[in-house]
């Protein structure tokens with residue numbers, strides 16, 4: 001993975017980071033790196049995530065996947081970090097012959113019914129994932145899926161594998177029914193768990209090269225060091241932070257690869273839930289190139305300079321030639337390919353933003369393969385940890401989400417009214 005930060009510097013962009021400021025920031029990166037390495041070495045909560053290339057329990061993943069065997073469908077029941085990692089790996093890396101992944105990470109009844117109606121449950125496995133084992137959406141969806149399997153005459157205990165912590169409802173369920181299960185490693189928050197059993201088990205069920213994923217993550221781990229100039233991950237975290245404090249309060253994650261669209265969604269949770277604290281934080285925006293050149297680029301280029309755009313390009317990919325045709329004004333397409341067109345659009349959009357002084361960063365992958373995706377995911381996790389040190393926030397918890405959870409539970413129990421806010425009906 002390479003990172004080009006040139007278009008984030010003050011010589012190009014406004015807001016931009018002056019080179020001397022980047023040098024000064026590098027001193028803070030060195031101190032942050034020391035703190036991070038201490039946390040990793042001691043297996044401290046959250047920092048332990050950066051140990052996963054070495055500590056991921058691949059044996060447990062293999063055992064659980066073997067007990068499930070070959071299936072045509074994998075139903076992943078989870079939410080947030082318990083679902084987005086697996087969805088990212090599936091979209092990026094599952095081959096054409098892989099089982100189909102169906103993610104139930106919402107409780108929209110129409111969507112859940114539509115999904116279940118499309119699946120032959122007799123050839124489906126269910127991976128129910130929850131670190132806490134108490135997440136309402138996950139447990140509710142699991143009960144619905146279990147009921148649907150029973151209605152289809154399928155013994156759900158034969159087809160269910162559990163990913164959870166050492167205690168809680170799901171651990172009790174796995175123990176009570178002797179279900180295959182894998183443990184969520186201690187000290188790894190959900191949004192940092194894609195390279196743990198949480199993401200690796202669904203990936204294994206889909207035939208993804210999990211060893212390659214971890215090898216790529218290890219390569220990224222090796223590049224972490226005391227200077228941002230030698231570490232793409234730290235450079236990304238430092239530049240995103242430095243641009244935010246200079247006014248780029250949003251980070252538009254815009255991969256130019258369809259298989260990385262869900263990665264942008266995974267990144268959004270990582271960045272928002274880790275850094276959005278104490279009135280601080282940079283808002284992640286999900287986008288996809290080249291598609292969103294035709295929907296949001298107008299704002300990115302000619303709107304307020306309040307955002308960083310992160311491009312993710314890919315060197316090698318399968319390509320499709322564009323058939324020649326005698327079309328007025330489209331001579332430039334003759335002899336071209338879809339991949340060549342996509343690359344030209346990325347380069348042109350990057351230059352277009354630079355010409356307008358909009359700060360942008362360019363992440364470049366060798367390919368959308370296991371090693372490169374593992375390196376990308378680990379790098380973004382390390383970038384986030386580094387940014388959290390620079391912001392001075394508690395990167396690894398998410399206290400602000402509890403208020404809404406408690407209120408929803410109270411409403412369902414009938415012992416809670418909501419007096420906050422106001423309402424003005426417009427009909």
Ligand SMILES: O=P(O)(O)OC[C@H]1O[C@](O)(CO)[C@@H](O)[C@@H]1O
Pocket residue numbers: 079080081082129130131132133134135138189190191273398401
């Ligand atoms: O894995 P669990 O405990 O079900 O949590 C799911 C998600 O919900 C959150 O705790 C936020 O509510 C996320 O941090 C987490 O990824």
